[in-house]
Amino acid sequence: MRTIVVDPDQPDADELRPAAEVLIAGGLVAFPTETVYGLGALALDPEAAQRIFDAKGRPADDPLIVHVRPHWELDLLFSEVTQEVRALAAAHWPGPLTIVGPKRDTVPDVVTSGRPTVAVRAPSHPVAAMLLDLVGLPLAAPSANRFSYVSPTSADHVAADLGDAIDVLVDAGPTPVGIESTIVSVTGGRLTLLRPGSVEVAGAVADDTAPSHSAPGRMDVHYSPDTPTRGLAPGAAIPSGDAIGVLIGYADSHAPPPGWSFVSLGERSDTAGVARRLYAALRAADLAHPDLIVVEYTGMPGTGAAVDDRIRRATGSRTS
Numbered sequence: 179m180r181t182i183v184v185d186p187d188q189p190d191a192d193e194l195r196p197a198a199e200v201l202i203a204g205g206l207v208a209f210p211t212e213t214v215y216g217l218g219a220l221a222l223d224p225e226a227a228q229r230i231f232d233a234k235g236r237p238a239d240d241p242l243i244v245h246v247r248p249h250w251e252l253d254l255l256f257s258e259v260t261q262e263v264r265a266l267a268a269a270h271w272p273g274p275l276t277i278v279g280p281k282r283d284t285v286p287d288v289v290t291s292g293r294p295t296v297a298v299r300a301p302s303h304p305v306a307a308m309l310l311d312l313v314g315l316p317l318a319a320p321s322a323n324r325f326s327y328v329s330p331t332s333a334d335h336v337a338a339d340l341g342d343a344i345d346v347l348v349d350a351g352p353t354p355v356g357i358e359s360t361i362v363s364v365t366g367g368r369l370t371l372l373r374p375g376s377v378e379v380a381g382a383v384a385d386d387t388a389p390s391h392s393a394p395g396r397m398d399v400h401y402s403p404d405t406p407t408r409g410l411a412p413g414a415a416i417p418s419g420d421a422i423g424v425l426i427g428y429a430d431s432h433a434p435p436p437g438w439s440f441v442s443l444g445e446r447s448d449t450a451g452v453a454r455r456l457y458a459a460l461r462a463a464d465l466a467h468p469d470l471i472v473v474e475y476t477g478m479p480g481t482g483a484a485v486d487d488r489i490r491r492a493t494g495s496r497t498s
């Protein structure tokens with residue numbers, strides 16, 4: 179694996195070009211987006227896209243998100259570009275919103291896991307944007323972690339998980355949002371919230387009746403550390419027991435029992451800061467190999483609700 183270090187705010191096209199050339203040749207490049215690091219390959223090349231599944235150990239039935247520039251023609255990917263899709267893209271792109279719509283035949287089945295729909299987003303991170311400009315074609319990119327582990331918010335996280343399996347790692351430091359994009363489906367003229375994120379979409383309602391696998395992260399445990407991980411109600415104290423662990427909480431959390439470590443995600447009400455720090459805290463706690471990790475829910479709306487969704491997934495909704 180080759181690492182290319184770039185300035186997150188003002189990447190240099192000459193420095194990024196080798197990464198673009200690897201992608202154009204069908205290779206795998208991990209790169210930062212504003213949410214988390216992605217593991218990218220050409221979306222319209224089935225062999226390149228298949229390499230993503232092989233590198234991650236990702237099941238073939240878990241479809242990929244396709245990344246574009248906001249001004250690219252959406253009918254390259256969607257069979258029908260409705261008013262709703264245009265309005266969502268105009269309001270939120272570039273940014274952390276993924277739109278699921280009916281796919282065109284040009285999108286390989288491997289990318290969508292055989293579904294009639296494709297998930298598309300236009301990232302706002304300057305490095306992701308420049309890479310897309312240099313390649314000039316859509317890039318499929320799931321989060322660049324090993325399957326079912328915590329998403330990567332720094333290049334170190336990517337190297338630890340996938341270092342041997344990728345061709346190039348573009349390192350532009352920590353990602354500014356820290357949790358994955360909001361996913362909204364607009365098939366059938368209705369807006370359905372498939373995954374909450376930092377972007378809130380008016381009128382998108384969660385579809386809790388969707389069968390598992392039809393919506394992201396509905397699988398019981400996802401984004402989770404190897405250490406047993408439990409949730410804690412907002413403002414609650416850890417019940418005393420004999421396990422010694424790590425509490426991940428906030429500036430106003432109850433002190434954990436004696437012997438425990440405490441990691442603060444900052445002020446609970448600073449939900450953007452909490453989202454930015456959550457995954458690095460989970461990974462660091464896991465590396466310390468405690469008996470137990472306990473993560474306190476924020477209990478906050480908006481981005482707080484998206485963070486709480488990720489805590490539910492990391493813990494499989496188990497509480498301590």
Ligand code: TXA
Nearest residue numbers: 213215216241242278295296297320321358359394395
């Ligand atoms: O912020 C993000 O979205 C990051 C960055 C790299 O862009 N990507 C990301 O990808 O989180 P991934 O693969 O880790 O999660 C994408 C989710 C998956 O759970 C997948 O099931 C869902 O999107 N997905 C993809 N295509 C879909 C489709 N056609 N219908 C429903 N869900 C879809």
Ligand code: MG
Nearest residue numbers: 320321322329
């Ligand atoms: Mg993922």
